[in-house]
Amino acid sequence: MKVAILGYGNIGRAAEQAIIAAPDMELAGIFHHNDRRVSGDEQAMRDNPIDADVVLLCTPTREVQKFATVLAARGICTVDSFDIHGQIWNLRNALDAVCETNRSVSIISAGWDPGTDSMVRALLKAMAPKGLTYTNFGPGRSMGHTVAAKAIPGVKNALSMTIPLGTGIHRRMVYVELEDGADFKTVEAALLADDYFAHDETHVIAVDSVDALNNVAHGVNLVRNGVSGDTHNQRFEFNMTINNPALTGQVMVSCARAAMRMKQRGEYGAKTMIELRPIDLLPGEKENIIKEIV
Amino acid sequence: MKVAILGYGNIGRAAEQAIIAAPDMELAGIFHHNDRRVSGDEQAMRDNPIDADVVLLCTPTREVQKFATVLAARGICTVDSFDIHGQIWNLRNALDAVCETNRSVSIISAGWDPGTDSMVRALLKAMAPKGLTYTNFGPGRSMGHTVAAKAIPGVKNALSMTIPLGTGIHRRMVYVELEDGADFKTVEAALLADDYFAHDETHVIAVDSVDALNNVAHGVNLVRNGVSGDTHNQRFEFNMTINNPALTGQVMVSCARAAMRMKQRGEYGAKTMIELRPIDLLPGEKENIIKEIV
Numbered sequence: 001m002k003v004a005i006l007g008y009g010n011i012g013r014a015a016e017q018a019i020i021a022a023p024d025m026e027l028a029g030i031f032h033h034n035d036r037r038v039s040g041d042e043q044a045m046r047d048n049p050i051d052a053d054v055v056l057l058c059t060p061t062r063e064v065q066k067f068a069t070v071l072a073a074r075g076i077c078t079v080d081s082f083d084i085h086g087q088i089w090n091l092r093n094a095l096d097a098v099c100e101t102n103r104s105v106s107i108i109s110a111g112w113d114p115g116t117d118s119m120v121r122a123l124l125k126a127m128a129p130k131g132l133t134y135t136n137f138g139p140g141r142s143m144g145h146t147v148a149a150k151a152i153p154g155v156k157n158a159l160s161m162t163i164p165l166g167t168g169i170h171r172r173m174v175y176v177e178l179e180d181g182a183d184f185k186t187v188e189a190a191l192l193a194d195d196y197f198a199h200d201e202t203h204v205i206a207v208d209s210v211d212a213l214n215n216v217a218h219g220v221n222l223v224r225n226g227v228s229g230d231t232h233n234q235r236f237e238f239n240m241t242i243n244n245p246a247l248t249g250q251v252m253v254s255c256a257r258a259a260m261r262m263k264q265r266g267e268y269g270a271k272t273m274i275e276l277r278p279i280d281l282l283p284g285e286k287e288n289i290i291k292e293i294v
Numbered sequence: 295m296k297v298a299i300l301g302y303g304n305i306g307r308a309a310e311q312a313i314i315a316a317p318d319m320e321l322a323g324i325f326h327h328n329d330r331r332v333s334g335d336e337q338a339m340r341d342n343p344i345d346a347d348v349v350l351l352c353t354p355t356r357e358v359q360k361f362a363t364v365l366a367a368r369g370i371c372t373v374d375s376f377d378i379h380g381q382i383w384n385l386r387n388a389l390d391a392v393c394e395t396n397r398s399v400s401i402i403s404a405g406w407d408p409g410t411d412s413m414v415r416a417l418l419k420a421m422a423p424k425g426l427t428y429t430n431f432g433p434g435r436s437m438g439h440t441v442a443a444k445a446i447p448g449v450k451n452a453l454s455m456t457i458p459l460g461t462g463i464h465r466r467m468v469y470v471e472l473e474d475g476a477d478f479k480t481v482e483a484a485l486l487a488d489d490y491f492a493h494d495e496t497h498v499i500a501v502d503s504v505d506a507l508n509n510v511a512h513g514v515n516l517v518r519n520g521v522s523g524d525t526h527n528q529r530f531e532f533n534m535t536i537n538n539p540a541l542t543g544q545v546m547v548s549c550a551r552a553a554m555r556m557k558q559r560g561e562y563g564a565k566t567m568i569e570l571r572p573i574d575l576l577p578g579e580k581e582n583i584i585k586e587i588v
Binding site: 014015016017018021022088092109112114118119120121122123125126127129130227229230231233234235236237238241242243246247249250251254272273274276277278281282283289290291293294 | 308309310311312314315316379382383386403406408410412413414415416417419420421422423424521522523524525527528529530531532533534535536537540541543544545547548566567568569570571572573575576577581583584585587588
């Protein structure tokens with residue numbers, strides 16, 4: 001199975017390692033907008049043939065749809081980790097028709113949330129249909145909040161940490177490195193008024209170096225208390241403490257395997273992870289996997 | 295969707311409640327060997343038409359294959375919670391051909407272990423392919439060990455509790471109610487020599503009433519520490535504390551839904567839970583499920 005990578009940031013580099021470690025995959029190339037092999041724009045992508053069964057789209061989330069559409073139209077499978085929860089259904093719909101027409105498979109939102117957490121949430125709901133699930137994130141860096149903090153005037157660099165307080169409530173710890181002459185109180189007020197931060201408990205802390213705090217650790221505590229049949233108080237908990245890009249890259253690579261298998265069976269289309277069979281994520285023969293894992 | 299139940303013990307009763315609670319199901323009948331509606335033997339099952347899309351086989355594990363074969367041959371989907379880990383692949387193979395020929399779906403080993411735990415194990419292996427997973431059971435009653443303890447001469451009633459000690463190692467706490475005149479030391483020695491108990495730390499305790507200890511609570515602590523790509527120390531943990539038959543019945547009912555959907559798509563055959571898409575376990579429209587859960 002030939003797997004290529006588009007985008008060579010944290011996740012692209014992690015995906016590269018996961019492909020190298022996979023017993024059934026060959027790295028078919030790494031494409032990046034600063035790289036000679038391919039330009040990041042659509043036209044260049046159309047003009048350059050890619051000898052790959054699957055391309056992992058390790059680009060910024062907002063570029064996913066453009067590249068996935070171009071590749072699907074050429075019958076090449078894609079995997080992305082598109083992470084804007086409210087837009088997942090629209091992305092799926094837009095890609096689904098292109099995939100069906102061109103006999104390809106796009107697995108979308110294949111990271112840990114959305115992604116593997118989504119599979120756990122679906123499973124827990126099947127186990128106890130009534131009840132509440134809370135997904136508690138962190139401690140770990142929020143990409144969206146970090147970008148929002150960096151956009152505040154007077155901020156040179158920033159890091160927004162997500163701290164879980166339980167029941168899906170989170171505290172934001174925002175570490176800011178100020179530009180020369182910037183006033184902390186002014187920056188703090190602007191940040192606390194920003195829509196990204198206005199609704200959560202937020203603490204702003206000035207530091208000399210944001211880079212000194214750099215750490216890609218993250219975590220999840222996902223809990224459900226629900227009802228199976230008419231039996232209440234069924235309790236479930238899923239925890240993880242992980243290196244964020246390493247897990248995202250690995251999940252994308254496991255999904256590349258599922259995409260190939262679905263294509264081979266003629267199951268074309270765009271799919272989220274809750275539409276995948278867990279066995280398709282794993283290498284090897286069905287008989288061995290069932291004997292080992294079930 | 296019309297769902298019937300064969301076998302009306304703890305799990306059959308729990309499955310009944312889960313069917314009643316399901317928004318998309320109708321209880322199509324409960325069949326039991328002591329019940330007039332159908333006799334438990336194969337011939338009677340063949341002779342009596344059943345107006346059901348899916349039959350849940352809530353029978354003893356060793357009777358599953360017989361009933362599943364008869365029903366699959368008539369094009370009726372089945373779900374069972376066959377729990378002898380070493381024989382799952384053989385059961386799947388035996389039923390698969392019958393299902394393919396008769397356009398039906400049998401979902402096998404659909405409980406919590408094997409079953410939903412198997413899905414979690416598969417998912418964790420896809421997230422961190424190298425590493426160790428430990429499934430720690432309990433505290434809760436082991437059916438197999440309880441039956442083995444009851445078979446010891448001098449034992450009137452027994453309960454074998456499984457106590458997790460970590461890394462997949464378990465202690466057995468065996469509560470025995472002795473027959474009149476039975477000698478505790480003799481019973482204890484016979485039990486400790488039994489192959490079911492000889493390999494684990496086992497404690498035998500005489501009690502006046504085993505019934506007074508009756509409790510269907512159970513639990514799981516499933517842990518994996520693995521490697522994503524080349525990044526070590528990725529830690530995952532899945533915990534649950536549950537009513538055992540209530541969860542088993544609910545999982546079987548959710549799998550009945552998946553069986554019907556697979557049959558409607560022409561995906562015939564015998565499948566374990568790691569071969570199912572999580573979305574198929576849930577009621578409702580695909581769009582709503584994806585918007586809510588992913």
